[in-house]
Amino acid sequence: MKKYLEIGKIVSVHGLKGDVKVEPWCNEPEFICEFDKLYSKDGKKEFEVERSRVQKNMVIMKLKGVDSVEEGQALRNKILFMDREDVGLEEGYYFFQDLIGLTVIDVDNQRVYGEIKDVFQTGANDVYHIKSDDGKAYYIPAIADVIIKIDLQDGKMYIRPLEGLFDED
Numbered sequence: 001m002k003k004y005l006e007i008g009k010i011v012s013v014h015g016l017k018g019d020v021k022v023e024p025w026c027n028e029p030e031f032i033c034e035f036d037k038l039y040s041k042d043g044k045k046e047f048e049v050e051r052s053r054v055q056k057n058m059v060i061m062k063l064k065g066v067d068s069v070e071e072g073q074a075l076r077n078k079i080l081f082m083d084r085e086d087v088g089l090e091e092g093y094y095f096f097q098d099l100i101g102l103t104v105i106d107v108d109n110q111r112v113y114g115e116i117k118d119v120f121q122t123g124a125n126d127v128y129h130i131k132s133d134d135g136k137a138y139y140i141p142a143i144a145d146v147i148i149k150i151d152l153q154d155g156k157m158y159i160r161p162l163e164g165l166f167d168e169d
Helices: 029-034 069-073
Strands: 004-014 019-024 037-039 046-055 058-063 079-083 103-106 112-121 126-131 137-141 147-151 156-159
Touching: 004 029, 004 058, 004 069, 019 029, 029 046, 029 058, 112 137
Parallel strands: 103 156
Antiparallel strands: 004 019, 004 079, 019 058, 037 046, 037 079, 046 058, 103 112, 112 126, 126 137, 147 156
16 A cells, blocks of 8 residues: 555645645545645655645645745645555545555455446545446445445455446346
């Protein structure tokens, strides 16, 4: 599993003192505001967060050492990463990036349906986009009735599909 996970992207400067506007890549923009430190992809560059707040589904952030429009502009399009060790997820919750690539298997008959390619947030529940080996796309709801077990160590998700979910008709 990756140590550093994508959490958002700096899209522009906000104001005249180097604050940056961050597009959050997580369920809730408030989640990013919980971090004191964010990182570059490999973790070698550290960004100390002095303050942050949510504004219209974006995060306005002041990074230490970024004190002018020009310094903020230089960070435009930079992807920010979090250290997974800085977050304790509740049981049954996963980072999307850990789910992508899992092999999806029927818990009852061991049929392999394919691999998770993406996760969509629909409001009611997340939806997993699965692509089979023959190129077919399937979409399964991330609900307890369908998702039986997720095994990140073995790279597998065991499901019990709802009737009609994988019908070939």
